[in-house]
Amino acid sequence: MKILTTGSAGFIGSAFIRLLTSKGISAIVVDNLDYAADLKRLDLAKGKFKFYKADIRDLKKIDTIFKKEKPDAVVNFAAQSHVDRSIKEPFIFTDTNIRGVQVLLETGKKYGLERFVHISTDEVYGDIEHGEFVETTPLNPSSPYSASKASADLLVNSYKRTFNLPAIIVRPSNNYGPWQYPEKLIPLAVLKILRGEKIPVYAQGKNVREWLYVEDSAAGILEILERGKLGEVYNLGSGQEKQNIEVVRAILAILKADESRIEFVKDRPGHDIRYKLNSQKIQREIGWQAKVGFEEGITKTVEWCVANKDWLLGKWKKISWLYK
DSSP: OOEEEESTTSHHHHHHHHHHHHTTOOEEEEEOOOTTOOGGGGGGGTTSEEEEEOOTTOHHHHHHHHHHHOOSEEEEOOOOOOHHHHHHSHHHHHIIIIIIHHHHHHHHHHHTOSEEEEEOOGGGGOOOSSSOBOTTSOOOOOSHHHHHHHHHHHHHHHHHHHHOOOEEEEEEOEEEOTTOOTTSHHHHHHHHHHTTOOEEEETTSOOEEEEEEHHHHHHHHHHHHHHOOTTOEEEEOOSOEEEHHHHHHHHHHHTTOOGGGEEEEOOOTTOOOBOOBOOHHHHHHTOOOOOOOHHHHHHHHHHHHHHTHHHHHHTHHHHGGGGO
């Protein structure tokens, strides 16, 4: 298959490209190189992919790329993805995450794709105090970000039904690992310690997330691309739940810093209390399962952040306004 990916200078997409190219699979990367993108993430794959700078909202450019490259499959990672930013700047989220996806769907329909894999999020389900989300759980998003992603899922479903577009939706849990942009909890916590500042933790840090190491996530997405059933939705989770405060304490322990570095701050509006995916479907149908445990993953991630502190520190100017 000739694979075109969007948003692959971003965090999860770049891990996917590194995986593809390590297996000798070439790819076409489309990315608009916005604030959270960085081609340095793709240094290990240099010379093994073709790159186009383009925004998925630009129908003319996307059409030109599809016409030239004639991809067999598309994996869409492109999205605005930070909840805090969506609360302060919601319009860019609806524009990118809904209209941009529709551009890809229309173009994919026009050029007869064999597979369209759309990367969604567990946040489309809203939150759940007890139990787990299954793929048929009704969507109940809480933030402008998750609402825009849920809307995109519904668009994908509509193109599957109305136009027989061969699409698959993937809903991963919270990804973490090397190269994550430091507006997200784990790299932000490390960045704050490196800067000698306190780590902001919402409320009492009791919100629970399911943590999935990014390389496991990329492997699961590739398995779905190759073997997933068309028209289906797949949850992609690790089964490893942690409260935010537990995550921060793990980071402090690795860096030998004490809990005086934590600053509890006013809670995020509409903050989801807990996410938990049931991932039995992908385990049963495809055989994928997360391999990296949280202790191993968080240690590798923090060590990477420290070793690449200049990269992290260089991003601070772009995100400091979110934490004032």
